[in-house]
Each structure stands twice: as structure tokens, then as C-alpha cells.
Amino acid sequence: AQSVTQLGSHVSVSEGALVLLRCNYSSSVPPYLFWYVQYPNQGLQLLLKYTTGATLVKGINGFEAEFKKSETSFHLTKPTAHMSDAAEYFCAVGGYGNSGGSNYKLTFGKGTLLTVNP
Amino acid sequence: GAVVSQHPSWVICKSGTSVKIECRSLDFQATTMFWYRQFPKQSLMLMATSNEGSKATYEQGVEKDKFLINHASLTLSTLTVTSAHPEDSSFYICSARDWRDYEQYFGPGTRLTVT
Numbered sequence: 001a002q003s004v005t006q007l008g009s010h011v012s013v014s015e016g017a018l019v020l021l022r023c024n025y026s027s028s029v030p031p032y033l034f035w036y037v038q039y040p041n042q043g044l045q046l047l048l049k050y051t052t053g054a055t056l057v058k059g060i061n062g063f064e065a066e067f068k069k070s071e072t073s074f075h076l077t078k079p080t081a082h083m084s085d086a087a088e089y090f091c092a093v094g095g096y097g098n099s100g101g102s103n104y105k106l107t108f109g110k111g112t113l114l115t116v117n118p
Numbered sequence: 119g120a121v122v123s124q125h126p127s128w129v130i131c132k133s134g135t136s137v138k139i140e141c142r143s144l145d146f147q148a149t150t151m152f153w154y155r156q157f158p159k160q161s162l163m164l165m166a167t168s169n170e171g172s173k174a175t176y177e178q179g180v181e182k183d184k185f186l187i188n189h190a191s192l193t194l195s196t197l198t199v200t201s202a203h204p205e206d207s208s209f210y211i212c213s214a215r216d217w218r219d220y221e222q223y224f225g226p227g228t229r230l231t232v233t
Contacts, residue, residue, distance in 0.1 A: 043211050043224040110161045
């Protein structure tokens with residue numbers, strides 16, 4: 001079984017400030033973890049992913065996330081927010097579904113809307 | 119990079135009619151494709167998983183006779199919404215899993231409006 005909890009449905013920051021989007025997961029097996037960004041009326045774009053190896057993962061557009069097994073967390077950060085970062089962000093955990101079988105699938109959190117104020 | 123396309127990007131249909139949405143992986147082979155539904159300001163809900171050449175696996179609560187999925191080739195999956203009703207209006211997003219890794223590539227989505 002797997003699930004994702006994103007703390008805070010809406011995060012607002014000032015341009016130039018630190019961005020921190022929180023994600024906690026539950027998984028019965030070592031997880032694959034992902035962060036996606038969605039702009040209005042568009043599909044999802046992968047920001048970064050963790051599968052194995054280094055727990056600090058760097059992604060596109062200056063984002064990074066750290067896998068902390070002891071805290072079951074995978075928080076997304078960016079040192080300096082830009083206006084173009086305003087979007088919806090989804091954390092996801094990959095694994096095999098609750099019904100078992102051979103189908104690998106992603107389970108998404110409810111999303112966090114990031115707004116960036118000038 | 120891996121690209122997934124969807125067609126159409128938006129469609130309006132009358133209640134009771136059927137509409138087909140195509141999902142294509144343009145530069146890779148996808149043994150598995152996924153169909154999601156997203157309501158306004160909400161997360162993605164997985165509807166079904168389709169494997170090339172076999173029947174789709176539907177998530178609990180999704181009507182398989184209403185949402186027909188066909189994955190006839192390694193680059194194409196289709197979702198047909200049959201006898202559409204206004205409550206089927208939503209944003210439908212497909213994704214394709216590259217057979218070489220666990221990463222899913224998402225299409226741009228299709229906005230369906232049923233009047």
C-alpha cells in the first residue's frame with residue numbers, strides 16, 4: 001500500500017525567497033519518489049525523482065529534494081523563487097497497486113499551489 | 119526527451135454521444151500507458167492502466183463499460199468515453215511508461231466538456 005500527503009494546499013512566497021513544499025509518503029517497500037509541476041491546463045512535467053543512491057536529488061529549474069527515510073519525507077526546495085515558478089506541484093510515490101498484480105503505478109498527493117508574489 | 123501527445127486537446131460533445139481521446143508516445147515505445155482524470159483544483163485520479171495487447175486494468179469505482187481503453191500498439195492508447203454525460207466533463211491526462219525505466223511521461227491533457 002502506498003500514499004502521499006502534501007502538507008499545505010497553498011503556499012505563498014515572495015520573489016527571491018526560499019521555496020519549501022512538504023511531502024510525506026507511506027510505502028510498504030522502498031519507494032520511488034517524484035515531484036511534478038503542472039501549469040494551468042497542461043499536463044505534468046517531471047521536476048526530479050528519487051529511485052536509489054544519493055538521497056539529495058537535484059532537478060530542473062533549480063529545484064532539489066531530499067529523501068529522508070527516517071522521516072518518510074521528500075520535501076521540495078528551491079533557494080530563490082521566481083515568478084515563473086508559480087504553478088501546482090504534485091508529489092508522487094511509485095509502486096505496485098494496492099490490488100497487487102504486475103502493474104506499477106504512481107500515487108499522487110493532492111497537490112500544492114505555489115504562488116509567488118512580486 | 120520523451121514526448122507524449124494527446125488528441126484532441128479539447129472537445130465539446132453533446133450528452134449521450136461518445137468521444138475518443140488518443141494518447142501517443144512519439145519517440146519511445148510504451149508497454150504501459152495510464153489514464154488519469156483530474157477535476158478542477160484537484161489531484162490526478164488514476165482511472166486505468168493499459169498494457170499493450172492486453173485488457174486494461176481499471177481502478178476500483180471506474181466503469182469499464184463507460185470508459186473503454188484500447189492499447190493496440192506500443193505507441194498508441196485510446197480512451198473512449200461512451201454515452202457521455204455532463205458529470206463526465208473533466209480534464210483527462212494520459213501518461214506512458216518508457217519500457218527502459220520507471221519514469222512516466224505525461225501528455226498535455228484533454229479537456230472534455232459534455233453539454
